[in-house]
Amino acid sequence: MRPIRPARAILALALTALLAACAEPAPPPATVDAPPPPMEAADDATTANADVHRFNIGTLQAAVLRDGDIRFPNDGKTLGVGAPKAELDAVLSKAGEPTDTVHLSVQTLLVRSGDRVLLFDTGAGAADFADAGRLPAALQAAGVEPAQVTDIFISHAHPDHVGGLLDDSGAARFPNATVHLSAPEWAALQTDDANAALAAAIQPRVDAFTPGAELLPGVVTAVEVDGHTPGHSAYEITDGDARLLYIGDAAHHFAVSVQRPQWTIAFDGDAPVAETSREALLARAADTGVTVSSPHFPYPGLGHVVRRDGTFVWAPLQ
Numbered sequence: 001m002r003p004i005r006p007a008r009a010i011l012a013l014a015l016t017a018l019l020a021a022c023a024e025p026a027p028p029p030a031t032v033d034a035p036p037p038p039m040e041a042a043d044d045a046t047t048a049n050a051d052v053h054r055f056n057i058g059t060l061q062a063a064v065l066r067d068g069d070i071r072f073p074n075d076g077k078t079l080g081v082g083a084p085k086a087e088l089d090a091v092l093s094k095a096g097e098p099t100d101t102v103h104l105s106v107q108t109l110l111v112r113s114g115d116r117v118l119l120f121d122t123g124a125g126a127a128d129f130a131d132a133g134r135l136p137a138a139l140q141a142a143g144v145e146p147a148q149v150t151d152i153f154i155s156h157a158h159p160d161h162v163g164g165l166l167d168d169s170g171a172a173r174f175p176n177a178t179v180h181l182s183a184p185e186w187a188a189l190q191t192d193d194a195n196a197a198l199a200a201a202i203q204p205r206v207d208a209f210t211p212g213a214e215l216l217p218g219v220v221t222a223v224e225v226d227g228h229t230p231g232h233s234a235y236e237i238t239d240g241d242a243r244l245l246y247i248g249d250a251a252h253h254f255a256v257s258v259q260r261p262q263w264t265i266a267f268d269g270d271a272p273v274a275e276t277s278r279e280a281l282l283a284r285a286a287d288t289g290v291t292v293s294s295p296h297f298p299y300p301g302l303g304h305v306v307r308r309d310g311t312f313v314w315a316p317l318q
């Protein structure tokens with residue numbers, strides 16, 4: 001098995017290449033469909049914002065909050081590593097995507113459950129990549145102040161998921177939130193020099209859970225998805241019979257990662273394990289019909305995984 005470079009190093013390389021490649025600033029993301037009407041009459045604090053997509057999980061109010069966009073060259077070094085370039089390009093073209101640049105959205109998920117306000121991942125925050133940093137405005141437009149967030153569920157400790165935990169001054173952005181992440185992910189984060197400030201800031205409020213644990217009874221359960229990082233977790237959110245599966249980085253690209261889950265993405269720390277996990281989670285989504293929420297699929301990243309032609313395809317919600 002070929003050696004896999006550490007995901008962080010690969011991410012840094014990809015971003016460096018991206019910056020070098022982009023002499024011209026990337027065009028602003030296309031305006032997506034306007035957010036649907038609020039689930040309840042909007043109060044004064046709730047305003048229209050193209051980075052807020054409201055929806056329901058059963059009776060729970062939820063919203064996808066967009067933080068930014070990642071773009072990197074489609075050079076076979078990041079997405080579809082080792083795959084025949086012509087086949088990679090064919091999958092992208094058939095999906096209506098360009099073949100020179102790969103685009104990943106960066107978005108988080110907000111859910112209200114009773115008096116609790118839940119946030120799944122936090123975007124890239126002040127990190128100088130991913131055209132990120134829109135989460136605070138989106139959160140405000142959704143009618144939520146940072147101090148009102150009670151629980152944050154982290155899929156894994158890559159910068160496009162934990163960057164938003166800190167504000168521009170390096171302090172915890174969500175002062176009252178319990179930060180849930182798996183025990184192996186927390187252990188790895190604490191030994192990562194690049195995350196030393198983050199670890200110190202969130203340590204008093206961390207809930208390091210056993211992978212797969214039920215975290216909020218009847219509402220949030222972690223789903224162990226090994227391989228991307230030491231303790232990567234997806235989350236299943238339920239309200240009665242209604243369910244949503246937040247997949248984290250089990251799959252990155254809505255076409256390539258779903259239709260060719262056996263192709264490596266360089267961000268995976270343990271590629272063979274991650275590939276197996278990706279196929280298993282896609283199969284679970286397809287076989288249960290659960291609605292899926294992805295932090296990287298085209299905004300708002302909500303849809304279903306369906307089986308077609310011996311593999312899977314992404315069917316976004318309209």
Ligand SMILES: [Zn+2]
Nearest residue numbers: 158160161249
């Ligand atoms: Zn990610």
